[in-house]
Amino acid sequence: MNKLSAKHVTVISSQTVTPNMQRITLQGDALAEFPADCEGGYIKLMFTPSGGTDIEALPEDERPILRTYTIRRFDIDKQQIEVDFVRHITESLQCGFAARWAMSTQAGDSISIRGPGLIQNMNTDADWFFMTADMTALPALSAKIRKLPQDAKGYAVIKVENEQDIQPLDAPNGIEVKWTTEETLHDTVTQLEWLEGDASVWCACEFDSMRALRQYFRNEKQVKRENIYISSYWKLGVSEDGHKTIKQQDAEEQGA
Template sequence: MTVPPTPTRGPVGLTGRPARLFSVHVARNTRLTPHMIRVTLRGESLTAFVGDGPDQRIKLLLPRHPSQSLDALHSLTPRQMRELPDAERPVMRTYTIRSHDPSAGEVEIDFALHTPVGPATRWAIDAVPGQPAAFFGSVAAYDPPADTGWQLVVGDDTALPAVAAILESPSAPATTHAYVSVTDASAVLPLTTRVGTTVTWLPRDGGSGSGDDDHGASLVSAVRRASLPTGPGYVWLAAEQSVARDIRAHLVHERGMDRERVYFSGYWSRGRAEGE
Protein backbone atom coordinates (compact mmCIF):
# COMPACT_ATOMS: atom_id res chain seq x y z
CA MET A 1 0.00 0.00 0.00
CA THR A 2 1.22 3.48 -0.64
CA VAL A 3 -0.58 5.85 1.72
CA PRO A 4 -1.67 5.34 5.32
CA PRO A 5 -5.13 3.79 5.66
CA THR A 6 -8.00 6.07 6.62
CA PRO A 7 -9.50 3.81 9.30
CA THR A 8 -12.25 4.38 11.81
CA ARG A 9 -9.73 4.30 14.62
CA GLY A 10 -6.03 5.12 14.60
CA PRO A 11 -3.21 2.61 14.99
CA VAL A 12 -1.32 2.50 18.27
CA GLY A 13 1.90 4.44 17.96
CA LEU A 14 0.82 6.43 14.91
CA THR A 15 -0.60 9.34 16.88
CA GLY A 16 2.50 10.27 18.88
CA ARG A 17 1.86 7.95 21.84
CA PRO A 18 4.78 5.72 22.89
CA ALA A 19 4.60 2.31 21.25
CA ARG A 20 6.83 -0.73 21.33
CA LEU A 21 9.29 -1.09 18.52
CA PHE A 22 9.91 -4.70 17.47
CA SER A 23 13.36 -5.34 16.00
CA VAL A 24 13.33 -8.11 13.39
CA HIS A 25 15.31 -9.51 10.50
CA VAL A 26 14.38 -11.25 7.26
CA ALA A 27 14.05 -15.02 7.61
CA ARG A 28 12.61 -15.89 4.18
CA ASN A 29 11.52 -14.25 0.95
CA THR A 30 8.88 -16.14 -1.03
CA ARG A 31 7.31 -15.22 -4.39
CA LEU A 32 3.61 -16.15 -4.08
CA THR A 33 2.51 -14.92 -7.53
CA PRO A 34 3.99 -12.62 -10.17
CA HIS A 35 2.27 -9.82 -8.23
CA MET A 36 2.86 -10.74 -4.56
CA ILE A 37 5.92 -11.39 -2.39
CA ARG A 38 5.82 -12.75 1.15
CA VAL A 39 8.60 -11.69 3.51
CA THR A 40 8.90 -13.64 6.75
CA LEU A 41 10.36 -11.57 9.59
CA ARG A 42 11.87 -13.13 12.70
CA GLY A 43 12.85 -11.68 16.06
CA GLU A 44 13.13 -12.84 19.64
CA SER A 45 10.70 -10.12 20.76
CA LEU A 46 7.97 -11.55 18.52
CA THR A 47 7.33 -14.38 20.96
CA ALA A 48 5.66 -11.68 23.09
CA PHE A 49 3.92 -9.91 20.19
CA VAL A 50 0.13 -9.89 20.61
CA GLY A 51 -2.05 -9.31 17.57
CA ASP A 52 -5.31 -7.36 17.62
CA GLY A 53 -7.25 -9.23 14.92
CA PRO A 54 -7.07 -10.63 11.39
CA ASP A 55 -6.61 -7.24 9.68
CA GLN A 56 -3.86 -6.04 12.02
CA ARG A 57 -1.75 -3.25 10.57
CA ILE A 58 1.76 -2.27 11.52
CA LYS A 59 4.09 0.60 10.69
CA LEU A 60 7.06 -1.09 9.02
CA LEU A 61 10.45 0.63 9.33
CA LEU A 62 13.21 -0.07 6.82
CA PRO A 63 16.77 1.28 6.57
CA ARG A 64 16.99 4.14 4.09
CA HIS A 65 20.51 3.05 3.16
CA PRO A 66 22.48 -0.17 3.84
CA SER A 67 24.60 1.30 6.64
CA GLN A 68 21.66 2.77 8.58
CA SER A 69 21.02 1.22 12.00
CA LEU A 70 17.48 1.08 13.35
CA ASP A 71 18.58 0.49 16.96
CA ALA A 72 18.62 4.20 17.83
CA LEU A 73 14.91 4.49 16.98
CA HIS A 74 13.69 2.62 20.07
CA SER A 75 13.33 5.84 22.09
CA LEU A 76 11.32 7.66 19.39
CA THR A 77 7.65 7.70 18.44
CA PRO A 78 6.66 7.42 14.76
CA ARG A 79 5.86 11.14 14.78
CA GLN A 80 9.35 11.96 16.01
CA MET A 81 10.81 9.67 13.35
CA ARG A 82 8.95 11.52 10.61
CA GLU A 83 10.55 14.75 11.86
CA LEU A 84 14.10 13.41 11.50
CA PRO A 85 16.31 14.76 8.70
CA ASP A 86 15.93 12.86 5.44
CA ALA A 87 19.26 11.08 5.82
CA GLU A 88 18.33 9.77 9.29
CA ARG A 89 14.64 9.00 8.80
CA PRO A 90 13.83 5.35 8.04
CA VAL A 91 11.47 4.34 5.27
CA MET A 92 8.06 4.07 6.99
CA ARG A 93 5.15 2.23 5.38
CA THR A 94 1.90 0.69 6.65
CA TYR A 95 1.35 -3.03 6.03
CA THR A 96 -0.91 -5.84 7.21
CA ILE A 97 0.49 -8.85 9.03
CA ARG A 98 -0.61 -11.90 7.07
CA SER A 99 0.15 -14.36 9.87
CA HIS A 100 1.95 -14.60 13.22
CA ASP A 101 3.68 -17.64 14.68
CA PRO A 102 4.58 -16.85 18.33
CA SER A 103 6.38 -20.16 18.87
CA ALA A 104 8.75 -19.43 15.98
CA GLY A 105 8.96 -15.71 16.72
CA GLU A 106 7.87 -14.90 13.17
CA VAL A 107 5.41 -12.72 11.30
CA GLU A 108 4.64 -12.82 7.59
CA ILE A 109 3.98 -9.72 5.50
CA ASP A 110 2.72 -9.91 1.92
CA PHE A 111 3.81 -7.12 -0.44
CA ALA A 112 1.65 -6.32 -3.47
CA LEU A 113 3.99 -5.51 -6.34
CA HIS A 114 3.17 -2.42 -8.35
CA THR A 115 4.72 0.19 -10.60
CA PRO A 116 6.40 2.49 -10.11
CA VAL A 117 8.33 0.44 -7.57
CA GLY A 118 8.54 2.28 -4.24
CA PRO A 119 11.28 1.85 -1.61
CA ALA A 120 9.35 -0.71 0.48
CA THR A 121 8.46 -2.81 -2.57
CA ARG A 122 12.06 -2.66 -3.78
CA TRP A 123 13.21 -3.75 -0.32
CA ALA A 124 10.83 -6.72 -0.40
CA ILE A 125 11.98 -7.77 -3.87
CA ASP A 126 15.64 -7.65 -2.84
CA ALA A 127 15.24 -8.89 0.75
CA VAL A 128 17.62 -11.65 1.82
CA PRO A 129 17.88 -13.53 5.13
CA GLY A 130 19.50 -11.48 7.86
CA GLN A 131 18.49 -8.03 6.59
CA PRO A 132 17.24 -5.82 9.46
CA ALA A 133 13.83 -4.19 9.81
CA ALA A 134 11.54 -3.07 12.61
CA PHE A 135 7.89 -2.25 13.17
CA PHE A 136 5.40 -0.54 15.46
CA GLY A 137 1.95 -1.92 16.04
CA SER A 138 -0.38 -3.44 15.72
CA VAL A 139 -4.02 -2.37 15.45
CA ALA A 140 -7.00 -4.08 13.85
CA ALA A 141 -10.41 -2.81 12.82
CA TYR A 142 -12.29 -6.00 11.94
CA ASP A 143 -15.05 -6.22 14.55
CA PRO A 144 -18.41 -7.65 13.42
CA PRO A 145 -21.18 -7.11 16.00
CA ALA A 146 -22.28 -10.18 17.96
CA ASP A 147 -25.60 -10.43 16.06
CA THR A 148 -23.96 -10.46 12.61
CA GLY A 149 -25.42 -13.21 10.43
CA TRP A 150 -23.47 -12.46 7.25
CA GLN A 151 -20.56 -10.35 6.09
CA LEU A 152 -19.35 -8.74 2.89
CA VAL A 153 -15.57 -8.53 2.51
CA VAL A 154 -14.27 -6.32 -0.30
CA GLY A 155 -10.70 -5.45 -1.24
CA ASP A 156 -8.05 -5.07 -3.91
CA ASP A 157 -4.48 -6.41 -4.12
CA THR A 158 -3.24 -4.24 -1.27
CA ALA A 159 -5.99 -5.56 1.01
CA LEU A 160 -5.57 -9.21 -0.02
CA PRO A 161 -3.47 -10.17 3.04
CA ALA A 162 -6.17 -8.81 5.35
CA VAL A 163 -8.97 -10.35 3.27
CA ALA A 164 -7.29 -13.76 3.41
CA ALA A 165 -6.80 -13.53 7.18
CA ILE A 166 -10.42 -12.44 7.72
CA LEU A 167 -11.72 -15.37 5.68
CA GLU A 168 -9.68 -17.73 7.87
CA SER A 169 -10.85 -16.12 11.11
CA PRO A 170 -12.81 -18.38 13.47
CA SER A 171 -14.90 -15.36 14.48
CA ALA A 172 -16.26 -14.89 10.95
CA PRO A 173 -20.05 -15.10 10.52
CA ALA A 174 -21.66 -18.21 9.05
CA THR A 175 -22.10 -16.58 5.62
CA THR A 176 -19.40 -14.58 3.86
CA HIS A 177 -19.34 -13.04 0.40
CA ALA A 178 -15.92 -11.76 -0.69
CA TYR A 179 -14.99 -9.73 -3.77
CA VAL A 180 -11.30 -9.27 -4.55
CA SER A 181 -9.91 -7.12 -7.35
CA VAL A 182 -6.54 -8.27 -8.70
CA THR A 183 -4.31 -7.34 -11.64
CA ASP A 184 -5.01 -10.50 -13.65
CA ALA A 185 -5.70 -14.22 -13.23
CA SER A 186 -2.08 -14.92 -12.27
CA ALA A 187 -2.60 -12.88 -9.07
CA VAL A 188 -5.27 -15.22 -7.69
CA LEU A 189 -4.14 -16.94 -4.47
CA PRO A 190 -5.44 -20.17 -2.93
CA LEU A 191 -7.37 -19.18 0.18
CA THR A 192 -8.45 -21.20 3.19
CA THR A 193 -12.16 -20.54 3.71
CA ARG A 194 -14.96 -21.87 5.85
CA VAL A 195 -18.19 -23.51 4.71
CA GLY A 196 -20.59 -20.73 3.72
CA THR A 197 -17.91 -18.54 2.11
CA THR A 198 -17.92 -17.52 -1.55
CA VAL A 199 -14.99 -15.65 -3.10
CA THR A 200 -15.32 -13.79 -6.39
CA TRP A 201 -12.06 -12.81 -8.05
CA LEU A 202 -12.16 -9.78 -10.33
CA PRO A 203 -9.15 -9.60 -12.69
CA ARG A 204 -8.82 -5.96 -13.72
CA ASP A 205 -7.69 -6.89 -17.23
CA GLY A 206 -11.06 -8.54 -17.82
CA GLY A 207 -9.30 -11.81 -18.63
CA SER A 208 -7.58 -10.32 -21.65
CA GLY A 209 -4.07 -10.57 -20.20
CA SER A 210 -3.47 -7.05 -21.47
CA GLY A 211 -2.73 -5.45 -18.13
CA ASP A 212 -4.28 -3.53 -15.27
CA ASP A 213 -6.77 -1.19 -16.90
CA ASP A 214 -9.94 -0.66 -14.89
CA HIS A 215 -8.62 1.08 -11.72
CA GLY A 216 -11.23 -0.49 -9.44
CA ALA A 217 -14.32 -0.06 -11.61
CA SER A 218 -14.97 -3.81 -11.64
CA LEU A 219 -14.97 -3.86 -7.83
CA VAL A 220 -17.54 -1.08 -7.60
CA SER A 221 -19.68 -2.73 -10.27
CA ALA A 222 -19.53 -6.16 -8.61
CA VAL A 223 -20.72 -4.82 -5.25
CA ARG A 224 -23.52 -2.88 -6.94
CA ARG A 225 -24.72 -6.09 -8.62
CA ALA A 226 -24.29 -8.30 -5.54
CA SER A 227 -27.33 -9.97 -4.02
CA LEU A 228 -26.82 -9.59 -0.28
CA PRO A 229 -28.57 -11.62 2.44
CA THR A 230 -31.20 -10.11 4.69
CA GLY A 231 -30.78 -9.61 8.43
CA PRO A 232 -27.93 -8.00 10.37
CA GLY A 233 -24.79 -7.86 8.25
CA TYR A 234 -21.29 -6.44 8.45
CA VAL A 235 -18.98 -5.01 5.79
CA TRP A 236 -15.19 -4.87 5.78
CA LEU A 237 -13.93 -2.82 2.84
CA ALA A 238 -10.42 -1.67 1.88
CA ALA A 239 -9.21 -0.45 -1.51
CA GLU A 240 -8.02 2.66 -3.31
CA GLN A 241 -9.42 5.65 -1.44
CA SER A 242 -11.97 6.83 -4.02
CA VAL A 243 -13.10 3.25 -4.74
CA ALA A 244 -13.63 2.51 -1.04
CA ARG A 245 -15.54 5.77 -0.62
CA ASP A 246 -17.83 5.02 -3.60
CA ILE A 247 -18.64 1.50 -2.41
CA ARG A 248 -19.38 2.67 1.12
CA ALA A 249 -21.69 5.41 -0.22
CA HIS A 250 -23.56 2.80 -2.26
CA LEU A 251 -23.99 0.46 0.71
CA VAL A 252 -25.08 3.16 3.16
CA HIS A 253 -27.10 5.50 0.98
CA GLU A 254 -28.50 3.14 -1.66
CA ARG A 255 -28.68 -0.17 0.20
CA GLY A 256 -29.62 1.42 3.53
CA MET A 257 -26.96 -0.33 5.60
CA ASP A 258 -26.21 1.06 9.04
CA ARG A 259 -22.99 3.05 8.65
CA GLU A 260 -21.77 1.62 11.97
CA ARG A 261 -21.74 -1.82 10.35
CA VAL A 262 -19.63 -0.70 7.38
CA TYR A 263 -15.90 -0.47 8.06
CA PHE A 264 -14.06 1.12 5.17
CA SER A 265 -10.48 2.21 4.62
CA GLY A 266 -8.61 3.88 1.78
CA TYR A 267 -5.47 1.72 1.76
CA TRP A 268 -3.89 3.90 -0.92
CA SER A 269 -4.62 6.92 -3.09
CA ARG A 270 -3.94 7.02 -6.82
CA GLY A 271 -0.98 9.24 -7.63
CA ARG A 272 0.22 9.65 -4.04
CA ALA A 273 2.88 7.91 -1.97
CA GLU A 274 2.58 7.37 1.77
CA GLY A 275 3.60 10.47 3.68
CA GLU A 276 2.70 12.90 0.91
Protein backbone atom coordinates in the same frame (compact mmCIF):
# COMPACT_ATOMS: atom_id res chain seq x y z
CA MET B 1 10.01 9.79 16.39
CA ASN B 2 11.74 7.79 19.10
CA LYS B 3 13.89 5.18 17.39
CA LEU B 4 14.09 3.31 20.71
CA SER B 5 10.47 2.23 20.12
CA ALA B 6 11.60 0.19 17.12
CA LYS B 7 11.43 -3.59 17.15
CA HIS B 8 14.22 -5.27 15.23
CA VAL B 9 13.29 -8.32 13.15
CA THR B 10 15.11 -10.59 10.72
CA VAL B 11 13.96 -11.83 7.33
CA ILE B 12 13.52 -15.61 7.54
CA SER B 13 12.24 -16.17 4.02
CA SER B 14 11.03 -14.33 0.94
CA GLN B 15 8.91 -16.00 -1.72
CA THR B 16 6.94 -14.90 -4.75
CA VAL B 17 3.51 -16.41 -4.10
CA THR B 18 1.89 -15.01 -7.27
CA PRO B 19 3.32 -12.86 -10.09
CA ASN B 20 2.34 -9.69 -8.24
CA MET B 21 2.66 -10.69 -4.58
CA GLN B 22 5.77 -11.23 -2.46
CA ARG B 23 5.53 -12.88 0.98
CA ILE B 24 8.13 -12.04 3.62
CA THR B 25 8.44 -13.94 6.91
CA LEU B 26 9.92 -11.89 9.74
CA GLN B 27 11.19 -13.18 13.09
CA GLY B 28 12.30 -11.48 16.27
CA ASP B 29 12.15 -11.81 20.07
CA ALA B 30 10.03 -8.64 20.28
CA LEU B 31 7.23 -10.39 18.34
CA ALA B 32 6.53 -12.51 21.44
CA GLU B 33 4.88 -9.36 22.84
CA PHE B 34 2.34 -9.22 20.00
CA PRO B 35 -1.26 -10.08 20.98
CA ALA B 36 -2.60 -13.42 19.76
CA ASP B 37 -5.33 -11.69 17.73
CA CYS B 38 -3.02 -9.40 15.73
CA GLU B 39 -3.58 -11.18 12.39
CA GLY B 40 -5.25 -8.70 10.05
CA GLY B 41 -3.70 -5.82 12.00
CA TYR B 42 -0.65 -3.99 10.81
CA ILE B 43 2.97 -3.10 11.40
CA LYS B 44 4.93 -0.07 10.23
CA LEU B 45 8.22 -0.73 8.48
CA MET B 46 10.88 1.89 9.20
CA PHE B 47 13.09 3.28 6.44
CA THR B 48 15.63 6.02 5.88
CA PRO B 49 14.63 8.75 3.38
CA SER B 50 16.67 6.96 0.71
CA GLY B 51 14.84 3.67 1.28
CA GLY B 52 17.50 2.01 3.43
CA THR B 53 16.76 0.04 6.58
CA ASP B 54 19.63 1.24 8.83
CA ILE B 55 17.64 3.77 10.81
CA GLU B 56 20.30 3.86 13.54
CA ALA B 57 22.44 5.85 11.09
CA LEU B 58 19.86 8.66 10.95
CA PRO B 59 20.71 11.94 12.71
CA GLU B 60 18.92 12.42 16.03
CA ASP B 61 16.63 15.08 14.56
CA GLU B 62 15.64 13.03 11.49
CA ARG B 63 12.58 10.81 11.64
CA PRO B 64 12.38 7.40 9.98
CA ILE B 65 9.83 7.07 7.19
CA LEU B 66 7.03 4.60 7.93
CA ARG B 67 5.26 2.28 5.54
CA THR B 68 2.22 0.28 6.69
CA TYR B 69 1.69 -3.41 5.94
CA THR B 70 -0.69 -6.11 7.14
CA ILE B 71 0.15 -9.00 9.44
CA ARG B 72 -1.17 -11.89 7.36
CA ARG B 73 -0.23 -14.63 9.83
CA PHE B 74 1.29 -14.72 13.31
CA ASP B 75 3.07 -17.68 14.89
CA ILE B 76 3.59 -16.77 18.54
CA ASP B 77 5.60 -19.94 19.27
CA LYS B 78 8.11 -19.22 16.52
CA GLN B 79 7.86 -15.43 17.04
CA GLN B 80 7.21 -14.95 13.33
CA ILE B 81 4.85 -12.91 11.19
CA GLU B 82 4.02 -13.16 7.49
CA VAL B 83 3.70 -9.92 5.54
CA ASP B 84 2.60 -9.73 1.88
CA PHE B 85 3.76 -6.99 -0.48
CA VAL B 86 2.27 -6.12 -3.86
CA ARG B 87 5.16 -6.33 -6.31
CA HIS B 88 5.41 -3.07 -8.22
CA ILE B 89 7.96 -0.51 -9.33
CA THR B 90 7.14 3.19 -9.50
CA GLU B 91 9.17 6.12 -10.77
CA SER B 92 8.71 7.82 -7.40
CA LEU B 93 11.02 6.41 -4.72
CA GLN B 94 8.66 7.64 -1.99
CA CYS B 95 5.75 5.69 -3.49
CA GLY B 96 7.61 2.45 -3.96
CA PHE B 97 10.65 1.79 -1.81
CA ALA B 98 8.90 -0.63 0.56
CA ALA B 99 7.94 -2.79 -2.42
CA ARG B 100 11.47 -2.43 -3.79
CA TRP B 101 12.86 -3.64 -0.48
CA ALA B 102 10.46 -6.60 -0.42
CA MET B 103 11.45 -7.65 -3.93
CA SER B 104 15.19 -7.56 -3.17
CA THR B 105 15.48 -8.60 0.47
CA GLN B 106 16.93 -12.00 1.38
CA ALA B 107 17.00 -14.29 4.39
CA GLY B 108 19.28 -12.84 7.03
CA ASP B 109 18.48 -9.20 6.26
CA SER B 110 17.08 -7.10 9.10
CA ILE B 111 14.61 -4.25 9.39
CA SER B 112 13.02 -2.21 12.16
CA ILE B 113 9.26 -2.11 12.69
CA ARG B 114 6.67 -0.53 14.97
CA GLY B 115 3.39 -2.05 16.05
CA PRO B 116 1.24 -3.89 16.00
CA GLY B 117 -1.79 -1.77 15.26
CA LEU B 118 -5.18 -3.44 15.33
CA ILE B 119 -8.20 -2.73 13.13
CA GLN B 120 -11.91 -3.03 13.80
CA ASN B 121 -13.25 -6.57 13.94
CA MET B 122 -16.33 -7.62 11.99
CA ASN B 123 -19.61 -8.03 13.82
CA THR B 124 -19.87 -11.82 13.68
CA ASP B 125 -23.43 -11.73 15.08
CA ALA B 126 -24.75 -10.36 11.77
CA ASP B 127 -27.00 -12.43 9.53
CA TRP B 128 -24.52 -12.42 6.66
CA PHE B 129 -21.20 -10.96 5.51
CA PHE B 130 -19.82 -8.89 2.64
CA MET B 131 -16.04 -8.59 2.30
CA THR B 132 -14.29 -6.56 -0.41
CA ALA B 133 -10.60 -5.97 -1.11
CA ASP B 134 -8.00 -5.19 -3.74
CA MET B 135 -4.52 -6.74 -3.70
CA THR B 136 -3.19 -4.35 -1.04
CA ALA B 137 -5.94 -5.48 1.34
CA LEU B 138 -5.95 -9.16 0.34
CA PRO B 139 -3.61 -10.13 3.24
CA ALA B 140 -6.00 -8.50 5.74
CA LEU B 141 -9.04 -10.10 4.12
CA SER B 142 -7.24 -13.47 4.20
CA ALA B 143 -6.78 -13.11 7.96
CA LYS B 144 -10.25 -11.77 8.72
CA ILE B 145 -12.14 -14.33 6.63
CA ARG B 146 -10.54 -17.15 8.65
CA LYS B 147 -12.23 -15.76 11.76
CA LEU B 148 -15.79 -15.85 10.39
CA PRO B 149 -18.21 -18.39 11.89
CA GLN B 150 -18.14 -21.71 10.04
CA ASP B 151 -21.82 -21.30 9.15
CA ALA B 152 -21.28 -17.77 7.76
CA LYS B 153 -22.84 -16.88 4.43
CA GLY B 154 -22.29 -13.99 2.04
CA TYR B 155 -19.63 -12.76 -0.36
CA ALA B 156 -15.93 -11.99 -0.63
CA VAL B 157 -15.02 -9.93 -3.70
CA ILE B 158 -11.33 -9.41 -4.51
CA LYS B 159 -9.78 -7.48 -7.38
CA VAL B 160 -6.40 -8.77 -8.58
CA GLU B 161 -4.07 -7.85 -11.43
CA ASN B 162 -4.59 -11.11 -13.33
CA GLU B 163 -5.91 -14.62 -12.81
CA GLN B 164 -2.47 -15.86 -11.75
CA ASP B 165 -2.76 -13.65 -8.66
CA ILE B 166 -5.71 -15.65 -7.31
CA GLN B 167 -4.82 -17.27 -3.98
CA PRO B 168 -6.48 -19.98 -1.88
CA LEU B 169 -8.63 -18.56 0.93
CA ASP B 170 -9.62 -20.35 4.12
CA ALA B 171 -13.26 -19.25 3.86
CA PRO B 172 -16.45 -20.84 5.22
CA ASN B 173 -18.35 -22.85 2.61
CA GLY B 174 -21.22 -20.36 2.70
CA ILE B 175 -19.04 -17.45 1.58
CA GLU B 176 -19.09 -17.07 -2.21
CA VAL B 177 -15.63 -15.90 -3.25
CA LYS B 178 -15.51 -13.86 -6.47
CA TRP B 179 -12.26 -12.72 -8.09
CA THR B 180 -12.24 -9.93 -10.66
CA THR B 181 -9.49 -8.71 -12.98
CA GLU B 182 -11.34 -6.40 -15.37
CA GLU B 183 -14.36 -4.92 -13.61
CA THR B 184 -14.06 -2.41 -10.79
CA LEU B 185 -14.84 -3.59 -7.30
CA HIS B 186 -17.92 -1.36 -7.30
CA ASP B 187 -19.29 -2.86 -10.51
CA THR B 188 -18.71 -6.43 -9.30
CA VAL B 189 -20.16 -5.76 -5.85
CA THR B 190 -23.32 -4.01 -7.04
CA GLN B 191 -24.20 -6.84 -9.44
CA LEU B 192 -24.52 -9.33 -6.57
CA GLU B 193 -27.86 -10.09 -4.95
CA TRP B 194 -28.32 -8.28 -1.64
CA LEU B 195 -29.28 -10.90 0.94
CA GLU B 196 -31.93 -10.59 3.63
CA GLY B 197 -31.12 -9.62 7.19
CA ASP B 198 -28.38 -7.49 8.74
CA ALA B 199 -25.12 -7.43 6.80
CA SER B 200 -21.65 -7.09 8.31
CA VAL B 201 -19.38 -5.33 5.81
CA TRP B 202 -15.57 -5.32 5.65
CA CYS B 203 -14.07 -3.29 2.82
CA ALA B 204 -10.50 -2.10 2.16
CA CYS B 205 -9.01 -0.91 -1.13
CA GLU B 206 -7.78 2.13 -3.08
CA PHE B 207 -9.17 5.50 -1.93
CA ASP B 208 -11.45 6.33 -4.88
CA SER B 209 -12.74 2.76 -5.02
CA MET B 210 -13.41 2.89 -1.27
CA ARG B 211 -15.49 6.06 -1.64
CA ALA B 212 -17.65 4.49 -4.34
CA LEU B 213 -18.22 1.40 -2.20
CA ARG B 214 -18.92 3.50 0.89
CA GLN B 215 -21.67 5.27 -1.01
CA TYR B 216 -23.16 1.90 -1.92
CA PHE B 217 -22.93 0.20 1.47
CA ARG B 218 -23.73 3.15 3.72
CA ASN B 219 -26.15 5.21 1.65
CA GLU B 220 -27.81 2.84 -0.80
CA LYS B 221 -27.93 -0.28 1.39
CA GLN B 222 -27.93 1.60 4.72
CA VAL B 223 -25.67 -0.86 6.50
CA LYS B 224 -25.58 -0.04 10.19
CA ARG B 225 -22.53 2.00 11.13
CA GLU B 226 -21.54 -0.50 13.83
CA ASN B 227 -21.65 -3.26 11.18
CA ILE B 228 -19.26 -1.68 8.72
CA TYR B 229 -15.48 -1.35 8.44
CA ILE B 230 -14.45 0.54 5.34
CA SER B 231 -10.99 1.96 4.75
CA SER B 232 -8.63 3.01 1.99
CA TYR B 233 -5.18 1.43 2.13
CA TRP B 234 -3.69 3.61 -0.61
CA LYS B 235 -4.44 6.24 -3.25
CA LEU B 236 -3.29 6.01 -6.84
CA GLY B 237 -0.26 8.21 -7.52
CA VAL B 238 0.11 9.38 -3.91
CA SER B 239 2.69 8.37 -1.28
CA GLU B 240 1.56 6.94 2.04
CA ASP B 241 2.17 10.27 3.75
CA GLY B 242 0.01 12.09 1.20
CA HIS B 243 -2.65 9.41 1.45
CA LYS B 244 -2.73 9.80 5.23
CA THR B 245 -3.51 13.50 4.86
CA ILE B 246 -6.25 12.79 2.31
CA LYS B 247 -7.78 10.17 4.62
CA GLN B 248 -7.85 12.62 7.52
CA GLN B 249 -9.58 15.24 5.37
CA ASP B 250 -12.11 12.68 4.16
CA ALA B 251 -12.81 11.50 7.72
CA GLU B 252 -13.47 15.10 8.81
CA GLU B 253 -15.88 15.56 5.91
CA GLN B 254 -17.67 12.36 6.91
CA GLY B 255 -17.87 13.46 10.53
CA ALA B 256 -15.90 10.43 11.66
